[in-house]
Amino acid sequence: MTDPVTLDGEGTIGEFDEKRAENAVRELLIAVGEDPDREGLRETPARVARAYKEIFAGLWQKPQDVLTTTFDIGHDEMVLVKDIEVYSTCEHHLVPFRGVAHVGYIPATSGKITGLSKLARLVDVYARRPQVQERLTTQIADSLMEILEPRGVIVVVECEHMCMSMRGIRKPGAQTITSAVRGQLRDAATRNEAMSLIMAR
Numbered sequence: 001m002t003d004p005v006t007l008d009g010e011g012t013i014g015e016f017d018e019k020r021a022e023n024a025v026r027e028l029l030i031a032v033g034e035d036p037d038r039e040g041l042r043e044t045p046a047r048v049a050r051a052y053k054e055i056f057a058g059l060w061q062k063p064q065d066v067l068t069t070t071f072d073i074g075h076d077e078m079v080l081v082k083d084i085e086v087y088s089t090c091e092h093h094l095v096p097f098r099g100v101a102h103v104g105y106i107p108a109t110s111g112k113i114t115g116l117s118k119l120a121r122l123v124d125v126y127a128r129r130p131q132v133q134e135r136l137t138t139q140i141a142d143s144l145m146e147i148l149e150p151r152g153v154i155v156v157v158e159c160e161h162m163c164m165s166m167r168g169i170r171k172p173g174a175q176t177i178t179s180a181v182r183g184q185l186r187d188a189a190t191r192n193e194a195m196s197l198i199m200a201r
């Protein structure tokens with residue numbers, strides 16, 4: 001098991017407790033008026049526990065674990081990976097929010113870059129946690145800044161929140177767009193260039 005991750009200075013979290021998750025799901029089924037011992041539900045608590053272990057696997061990963069491959073190919077212009085699929089979980093209702101993330105950076109003049117897939121892995125590290133979209137967006141941007149030390153970063157996340165679609169206000173299709181911009185990408189011209197690449201369909 002990976003070392004527990006310290007989250008935002010909130011202290012060190014414990015290990016994923018599969019048995020406890022299983023018991024909690026069984027309790028939840030009883031609470032909603034179901035019979036957890038009926039044929040179709042007998043394996044459900046264990047299944048849901050395993051699913052949560054996967055859905056929240058990012059709690060056990062650090063950005064340093066995935067931004068491992070860095071190389072210097074002397075490229076110091078913008079690198080942008082767009083339309084990275086995002087599946088995350090709203091920490092208020094524990095239902096999914098899903099959409100896409102666009103992640104771009106301008107490497108340091110030394111040209112330190114990372115593998116393209118690592119940007120998508122980084123998105124997953126933070127998406128696979130109980131989240132709010134704003135924090136997901138800034139965590140991706142800040143960890144990239146810290147680890148790659150690029151001259152600038154832009155992260156744009158566009159998601160539909162199931163807690164707004166399937167319950168509550170019930171507005172399916174509403175898209176929430178959040179962005180985090182750091183370093184030289186704050187300059188209007190560079191930022192506009194990145195945004196026009198991101199928004200081009």
Ligand SMILES: Nc1nc2c(ncn2[C@@H]2O[C@H](COP(=O)(O)OP(=O)(O)OP(=O)(O)O)[C@@H](O)[C@H]2O)c(=O)[nH]1
Nearest residue numbers: 090091092093131132133134161163164167168169
């Ligand atoms: N800012 C932000 N809000 C979120 C996110 N995900 C869900 N929410 C909102 O969190 C809020 C929680 O509001 P509450 O009033 O405590 O909960 P609620 O009574 O279930 O609210 P409704 O969803 O309006 O029915 C809701 O307005 C959600 O839309 C997110 O990623 N960012």
Ligand SMILES: [Zn+2]
Nearest residue numbers: 090092093163
């Ligand atoms: Zn929610």
